[in-house]
Every structure is written in C-alpha cells, then in structure tokens.
Amino acid sequence: MKKMYASLTVIMAIVLVLAGCSTNSNKEAGANNKGDGTGKITIGLSVSTQNNPFFVTLKDGAEKAAKEAGATLVVVDAQDDTAKQISGIEDLIQKKVSVILINPTDSDAIVTAVESANKANIPVITVDRAANGGEVVTHIASDNVNGGKMAGEYILKALGDKGNLVELQGIAGTSAANDRGQGFHEAVDGKDGVKVIASQPADFDRAKGLSVMENILQGNKDIGAVFAHNDEMALGAVQAIQASGQKILVVGFDATDDAVKAVNDGQMAATVAQKPASIGETAVKTALQVLKGETVEKSIAVELELITKK
Known part of the structure; x- marks a missing residue:
C-alpha cells in the first residue's frame, strides 16, 4: 500500500507540473518561441496581395x-483571396514559425486563422489592416481615420x-476601408454645399476603379x-476621367510611386x-521585441503626410 501511495504522489506531482507549464502567459510563450526548435527565429508574413x-x-x-x-522571413501571398490566406497561415503554423505577421484580406474572416495561431501558441501581429477577433x-x-480626414479636409x-x-471604397470588411471612409465622412458630412453623390466599392483595384468611375x-x-x-x-479613376x-x-491614399508621379x-x-x-520594418522589429518577452503597445501608429504637387 505504501508503494501505491508513493506512486500516486509522484503521478500527482507530475500532473501539477504539467498543468503549471500549460498556464504560461503569452509573453513567456513569445520569449521562448524559437520556431522549429533550431533556435533560429523565423517570422511568417501573410500579405493580402x-x-x-x-x-x-x-x-x-x-x-x-x-x-x-x-x-528568416517567410512570405505567403493571399492574392486577395480569404480562403487562400487562411490556408497560407495554416502552412506557417505547420512550419512552426516564431511569430506571424498578418495583413488581412478581410478583418472578420481572418479571425479563425488568428485563433489557430493562438492555439499553436504563436504570437500574432496585424499589419495595416486589423483583425476583428482572436488574440x-x-x-x-x-492612422487611417486621420488619413481619410486629411483627404476630406484637403x-x-x-x-x-x-x-x-465621389468616394471609391476599398474591400468591404477591411479595417483600412472602414477607417479611411470614416475619416473622410467626418470631414465632409454635414457641410452645406457639399454632397457625396456616390460611394461605391472598387476593392483597392485599379481596373475596378476605372470601371466603377x-x-x-x-x-x-x-x-x-x-x-x-x-x-x-485613384489611378483607375484618373483614366476614366481623362477619357471623359x-x-x-482626385485624391488617393498610399503615395505609391505611380501616384506620386501622377500628382507631380x-x-x-x-x-x-x-x-x-x-510599416514592414516596424512589424519585424516589434516581432523581435515580442519574442524577447518585451512589452509592446497594443497599437503602433506609423506617420502619415499629405503629398501635393511640388
């Protein structure tokens, strides 16, 4: 009987130790997450397109x-396809990357992928567009709201x-489209003599911008x-306007090389x-901080400015 009690005591001690290990905080998990066990840091980046x-x-x-x-940075391209993005993130999870950076195609649909990474104890950082759930x-x-407001005020x-x-909206459901639209309307709505006569989605796409315009x-x-x-x-809209x-x-958002040239x-x-x-550099540097167990802000803003003709 004494041997039986001794065995039970040992088993209970093991169970308690394992239970304690499973309650590590995300901060501790981030600090100890070395991906596939080789000690190398591998960062996954799931980009919308x-x-x-x-x-x-x-x-x-x-x-x-x-x-x-x-x-090491492993990049997966969702090609603006939510299902493809979720599949790509699952692949990153299977590869046991140290941390995942996600630029969602859809802020709602991406939640399941974020939750999958959470279950795998892989820290998640969202980039440019937010996720509407998961940790x-x-x-x-x-600051997309402020950027939309800057455009409206200009x-x-x-x-x-x-x-x-006229407002050409981005992909419905993305935080970028929601926030830029919100800021724009905060600036222009309620102004006497000003009316938004059309507000239609063109999915962040040049060809669709042309056809919608x-x-x-x-x-x-x-x-x-x-x-x-x-x-x-914006560049698609310019083509349509020129043809008419x-x-x-026309005011756009992002200051891509083509757009800055069009402005000039x-x-x-x-x-x-x-x-x-x-944004990309900050995301990686922040990921490295997280993996070291350092505390980071829940939201990190990258500077904006309005570009007009020089």
Whole structure:
C-alpha cells in the first residue's frame, strides 16, 4: 500500500507540473518561441496581395529588417483571396514559425486563422489592416481615420467647401476601408454645399476603379472631386476621367510611386502618404521585441503626410 501511495504522489506531482507549464502567459510563450526548435527565429508574413505596389514595398521593408536582424522571413501571398490566406497561415503554423505577421484580406474572416495561431501558441501581429477577433499582440498601421480626414479636409479647401463628391471604397470588411471612409465622412458630412453623390466599392483595384468611375461618370456630370481609399483605385479613376474629358480633382491614399508621379504631373491632386516600408520594418522589429518577452503597445501608429504637387 505504501508503494501505491508513493506512486500516486509522484503521478500527482507530475500532473501539477504539467498543468503549471500549460498556464504560461503569452509573453513567456513569445520569449521562448524559437520556431522549429533550431533556435533560429523565423517570422511568417501573410500579405493580402503582391499585385499592389503598396504591399510589395511593405514586404520589402519587412525583409530588410529581418535580414539585418539575422532572422528568416517567410512570405505567403493571399492574392486577395480569404480562403487562400487562411490556408497560407495554416502552412506557417505547420512550419512552426516564431511569430506571424498578418495583413488581412478581410478583418472578420481572418479571425479563425488568428485563433489557430493562438492555439499553436504563436504570437500574432496585424499589419495595416486589423483583425476583428482572436488574440493579437499589437496592430501596426497608419492612422487611417486621420488619413481619410486629411483627404476630406484637403478636398473641402480645394473646392471652397462646395461641390459633389465621389468616394471609391476599398474591400468591404477591411479595417483600412472602414477607417479611411470614416475619416473622410467626418470631414465632409454635414457641410452645406457639399454632397457625396456616390460611394461605391472598387476593392483597392485599379481596373475596378476605372470601371466603377466610368459608370459613375455616365450618370453624373457635375463632380467636383473623387476620394479613393487607395492609389490604385485613384489611378483607375484618373483614366476614366481623362477619357471623359472632364476635369475632376482626385485624391488617393498610399503615395505609391505611380501616384506620386501622377500628382507631380497634375493628373492627381494629392495622395495621403503612408510609409509601407516603415510599416514592414516596424512589424519585424516589434516581432523581435515580442519574442524577447518585451512589452509592446497594443497599437503602433506609423506617420502619415499629405503629398501635393511640388
């Protein structure tokens, strides 16, 4: 009997030790997470699309920071497909990466992937667009609400607080589209003499920006300005406007190379400059802090500025 009690005591002690290990905080998990057990830090980056120059630059910034830190960056391209993004993140989880950076295609749909990473004890950081659920260590992005407001205020000043406005929205459900739209409407709604006559999605895509703007122009001949939630849609709108022979002020968002050139050439009036390379670099540097067990802010903002013709 004494031997039986002794055995039970040992078993109970083992159970208690294991239970204690399972209650480690995320901070401790981050500090001890060395990926596949080789000791090398591997950072996963799930990007919404590599067809958009903004996200290519963001990826380049992340790669630069990872290389400087001696870490490996594994990039998966969702190609603006939510199912493909979730699958790509599952692959990163299977590879036992140390931390996952996620630029969601859809802030709601990405929640299941974030939760999968949480279950695997892999820290998650969202980049440019937020996730509407799951446990995220921090969100790194420009202040999109403020950026939309900057665009709206610039348009009001340029038009003298009067005129018909068009809004080209990004992908429905993304935090970037929601926030930029919110800021824009905070600036222009309720102003006497100003009316948003069309607010339609063009999914952050240049070709869709062109086709949506063509349709809007067919039904509206008195448009003062267009605000597009990103430069790709803005550049598509510029094509449609030029073909129509009208003169309409166009403001974009991102300050991609093509858009800045269009501003300097007088084809676009302005673009709100995010700094995608800085967002990517900041994401990687923050990931390394998390893996060291350091405390980081729940939201990290990257500077914005309005770019107009030099």
